[in-house]
Amino acid sequence: xxxxxxxxxxxxxxxxxxxxxxxxxxxxxxxxxxxxxxxxxxxxxxxxxxxxxxxxxxxxxxxxxxxxxxxxxxxxxxxxxxxxxxxxxxxxxxxxxxxxxxxxxxxxxxxxxxxxxxxxxxxxxxxxxxxxxxxxxxxxxxxxxxxxxxxxxxxxxxxxxxxxxxxxxxxxxxxxxxxxxxxxxxxxxxxxxxxxxxxxxxxxxxxxxxxxxxxxxxxxxxxxxxxxxxxxxxxxxxxxxxxxxxxxxxxxxxxxxxxxxxxxxxxxxxxxxxxxxxxxxxxxxxxxxxxxxxxxxxxxxxxxxxxxxxxxxxxxxxxxxxxxxxxxxxxxxxxxxxxxxxxxxxxxxxxxxx
Amino acid sequence: xxxxxxxxxxxxxxxxxxxxxxxxxxxxxxxxxxxxxxxxxxxxxxxxxxxxxxxxxxxxxxxxxxxxxxxxxxxxxxxxxxxxxxxxxxxxxxxxxxxxxxxxxxxxxxxxxxxxxxxxxxxxxxxxxxxxxxxxxxxxxxxxxxxxxxxxxxxxxxxxxxxxxxxxxxxxxxxxxxxxxxxxxxxxxxxxxxxxxxxxxxxxxxxxxxxxxxxxxxxxxxxxxxxxxxxxxxxxxxxxxxxxxxxxxxxxxxxxxxxxxxxxxxxxxxxxxx
Numbered sequence: 001x002x003x004x005x006x007x008x009x010x011x012x013x014x015x016x017x018x019x020x021x022x023x024x025x026x027x028x029x030x031x032x033x034x035x036x037x038x039x040x041x042x043x044x045x046x047x048x049x050x051x052x053x054x055x056x057x058x059x060x061x062x063x064x065x066x067x068x069x070x071x072x073x074x075x076x077x078x079x080x081x082x083x084x085x086x087x088x089x090x091x092x093x094x095x096x097x098x099x100x101x102x103x104x105x106x107x108x109x110x111x112x113x114x115x116x117x118x119x120x121x122x123x124x125x126x127x128x129x130x131x132x133x134x135x136x137x138x139x140x141x142x143x144x145x146x147x148x149x150x151x152x153x154x155x156x157x158x159x160x161x162x163x164x165x166x167x168x169x170x171x172x173x174x175x176x177x178x179x180x181x182x183x184x185x186x187x188x189x190x191x192x193x194x195x196x197x198x199x200x201x202x203x204x205x206x207x208x209x210x211x212x213x214x215x216x217x218x219x220x221x222x223x224x225x226x227x228x229x230x231x232x233x234x235x236x237x238x239x240x241x242x243x244x245x246x247x248x249x250x251x252x253x254x255x256x257x258x259x260x261x262x263x264x265x266x267x268x269x270x271x272x273x274x275x276x277x278x279x280x281x282x283x284x285x286x287x288x289x290x291x292x293x294x295x296x297x298x299x300x301x302x303x304x305x306x307x308x309x310x311x312x313x314x315x316x317x318x319x320x321x322x323x324x325x326x327x328x329x330x331x332x333x334x335x336x337x338x339x340x341x342x343x344x345x346x347x348x349x350x351x352x353x354x
Numbered sequence: 355x356x357x358x359x360x361x362x363x364x365x366x367x368x369x370x371x372x373x374x375x376x377x378x379x380x381x382x383x384x385x386x387x388x389x390x391x392x393x394x395x396x397x398x399x400x401x402x403x404x405x406x407x408x409x410x411x412x413x414x415x416x417x418x419x420x421x422x423x424x425x426x427x428x429x430x431x432x433x434x435x436x437x438x439x440x441x442x443x444x445x446x447x448x449x450x451x452x453x454x455x456x457x458x459x460x461x462x463x464x465x466x467x468x469x470x471x472x473x474x475x476x477x478x479x480x481x482x483x484x485x486x487x488x489x490x491x492x493x494x495x496x497x498x499x500x501x502x503x504x505x506x507x508x509x510x511x512x513x514x515x516x517x518x519x520x521x522x523x524x525x526x527x528x529x530x531x532x533x534x535x536x537x538x539x540x541x542x543x544x545x546x547x548x549x550x551x552x553x554x555x556x557x558x559x560x561x562x563x564x565x566x567x568x569x570x571x572x573x574x575x576x577x578x579x580x581x582x583x584x585x586x587x588x589x590x591x592x593x594x595x596x597x598x599x600x601x602x603x604x605x606x607x608x609x610x611x612x613x614x615x616x617x618x619x620x621x622x623x624x625x626x627x628x
Contacts (some may be wrong), residue, residue: 050522073527085518089540098536099526150526 002028002063002153002186004049007056008032011044011210018044020210022058026203028153029184031177036207037233042190043082043121045207046156049188050079062154078147078185078255079156082163084139086131086146090276092118095125096146117148120179141175148179155185161196194234198222206230222279224342228349231277231342237306237318243346244276251276254311256291261338267352270274274352277342280306280320293317309334342346386410386596393592408599417579418572419601425576427493429564430557433498437553438546441504446534448505449512450520460509466502471562479566494569494575498557504549511545512538544615551613555606576602 004026011019019041026032034042047053048112049060060067071171086095096117098127100110118124121141126319131139140160147155160176161169177200180187191197197204198218205215206229214226225231231239245252246268251260253276260268267276285307293309309317311333343352380400385393387405413419446462447453449457478497487493515538539546560576568574574582580602585597 050525052524072521072525075525077525078521079525081518081522083516083518085516085522087519087522087537098523099528102526102528102532146522 004154004186004188005061006049007059007061009045009048009060010056011041011053012056018210019048022207022210023207024212024213024215026186026188028186031180031187031189031200031202032208032218033201033204034188034190035194035197035204035233036192036213038192039140039209040207042192042207043158043209044129046079046158046188046190049154050077051075051155056141075154076150076152077154078150078152080143080147080158080160082159084131084143086139086269088131091128091130092134092142092145093121095131095142096149098146099150105172105180111272114145114348115151117145120148120182121175124338136164137172140164140172144179145175151183153185155180155187157187157189159191160189162191162193169196176200194236198234206233208233222351225277225352226351228275228277228344231344231351234270235279237280237320239277239279239342240315240317241275241277241344242311242315242317243273245273246271254291254293254313254315254317256284256312258290264338264341264343271346273346275344275349276344277344278317278336278340279319281322282340283319283334283336285319285321285331285333286335287330287332289331290335295331307331365501368502379592382596382599385592386600388593390593410601412594413597413601417598417600419579421572422574422579423577423601425491425573426558426577429494429575430494431555432491433555433557434550436495436499437501437504438550440547441508441549442534442539442542444500444505445508445512446530448509450530450533463502463505473569475566477612478563482567487572488567489569490567491573494560494564497563504553507549508542509547511542515541547613549611554609558606 004024006022006024009019009022009024012016022041022045024032025046034045036042044053046054049062051067051070062075087098090098093114095109096114100113105113115124118127121144122142123138126134126138126142131142134142140163143160147157157176161172163310164172174194189196189200201218203215204218204221206213206221208229214230215223216224216226221230222234225234225239226246228241231241243251246260249260249262249265251258251274281304291311293311295307296310297308299306299308303322305321307319307321309319311317317334344350345352366418384400384402386408386409387402389406389408392399392402444463448456453501474497482488482493482496485493485496487496519537519541520533523537528536559577560575561581564575564578568578571582576598580595580598583598
């Protein structure tokens with residue numbers, strides 16, 4: 001079993017704690033994405049797994065063996081760096097076979113592997129180019145190629161697409177998934193781009209300030225965020241979060257008194273306030289809405305229209321619509337289904353349903 | 355000339371300085387091609403008319419010129435190679451390893467820049483004498499195998515290499531020496547070439563230390579031999595002395611012109627990043 005398991009991993013530089021008590025498990029052949037804002041410790045975590053950074057405390061197990069002190073070269077891990085780290089003095093071919101030559105593989109085997117990888121990544125014909133003669137996308141593919149020929153069961157990627165433009169990024173994303181499907185290595189992928197996370201991942205782990213916020217499938221994370229941080233981080237525009245007051249079976253959203261169905265009364269218990277979360281695309285604009293609100297601004301993206309509404313309490317709500325049942329000028333507010341609502345604790349921000 | 359005259363006036367002191375700098379060189383070159391009669395003419399004729407190669411012939415036929423050349427080459431090349439190796443290795447350690455007292459060690463190494471050569475003469479001489487290396491090339495070579503400036507310059511260059519490149523190599527299970535040999539050396543080659551040339555020219559031109567260590571004429575280096583021509587073996591043989599001088603300064607000069615590009619680069623780098 002080529003799994004990677006992190007137990008209570010901590011990383012501190014002196015007093016500053018960068019990664020705090022991280023527990024993660026990536027199963028064989030799984031694509032795990034470490035997602036979070038910059039400075040959240042995701043790259044540090046990846047570098048600890050690769051062995052480029054020492055582990056302050058906790059246990060790193062790879063295939064069931066303790067790997068904390070094994071030198072990076074002996075971990076048999078393939079890694080793609082954000083800057084690609086291609087050797088500028090070597091040609092594409094030499095870059096790709098660099099590691100294989102150090103491993104002293106037979107030259108037949110080296111040739112076979114490199115040629116195959118070049119073919120998969122559409123780089124055949126570029127063997128004698130030097131990195132500075134390649135475009136960004138090509139460099140990225142060479143870096144991927146170098147990781148691929150190693151045929152390592154573990155694949156680490158540190159923001160591999162962040163230096164590409166939007167169009168190339170989408171193409172490279174698809175390519176990456178395709179390649180993963182061929183070899184099925186255990187993959188950990190660091191990114192701050194949520195679209196990348198949603199499209200590539202089997203599982204997403206969201207980090208903030210060195211602490212794991214939630215781990216789950218993209219769908220779970222999207223529909224059922226563990227706390228307000230995750231709810232606000234995932235989705236463009238993010239989940240609407242507004243404070244609501246509770247009184248018996250009544251809930252007040254934007255000064256609008258609604259009846260809270262029985263099922264959710266058990267969830268919120270005897271709280272007097274709660275944070276309500278609704279995805280923008282789960283709201284609809286209505287002539288006679290559940291919650292009255294004033295249209296403030298409309299952004300038309302062509303395939304979707306984002307309407308910004310202001311509640312009577314001053315809070316703002318985004319509503320994303322695809323079919324325009326009502327023009328925003330006619331809309332008096334928005335409605336929603338209770339089953340699409342998340343309830344969060346006001347103090348801790350924790351999701352009360354999950 | 356259409357360029358403003360005032361501006362050109364500023365060039366005057368510069369031209370003067372160049373003239374002062376160049377005059378001895380011009381004099382050396384022209385004298386080496388003159389025969390005795392021309393040298394002692396009353397006029398300062400900078401052009402030898404007709405030029406003669408008689409001085410060079412005398413030097414090459416009557417003096418062990420090639421022995422001196424060999425001695426100098428041996429010492430200069432040996433010093434250059436070892437100094438380069440020690441500089442690169444030390445710089446590698448300073449840049450890519452973390453060890454206790456690293457900063458202290460590095461700073462104390464920088465302090466060696468400020469120790470004047472004259473202070474080191476006595477201890478070095480005594481050391482060489484106790485080791486029984488006086489009057490051998492090894493006595494000249496041994497005290498010069500490590501150089502703070504070399505380490506400093508190599509360190510500056512290596513700091514410019516992105517760390518990810520090294521990490522990529524380390525992940526491929528490259529040993530430190532493989533990292534140095536396969537990744538770092540190819541990338542610092544221009545700078546390494548430049549400081550090698552410096553080391554070489556320094557070692558080649560060195561006069562005082564070899565003068566103290568070497569007594570046997572058969573051991574002499576070219577700068578020492580040059581002095582021999584001027585004083586002891588015929589004080590008035592200016593043509594011959596200048597021919598030897600020409601032959602002495604030719605190799606470093608050629609080396610410098612060939613590699614000028616690298617030298618400028620290295621100093622620019624150390625200036626920007628220092």
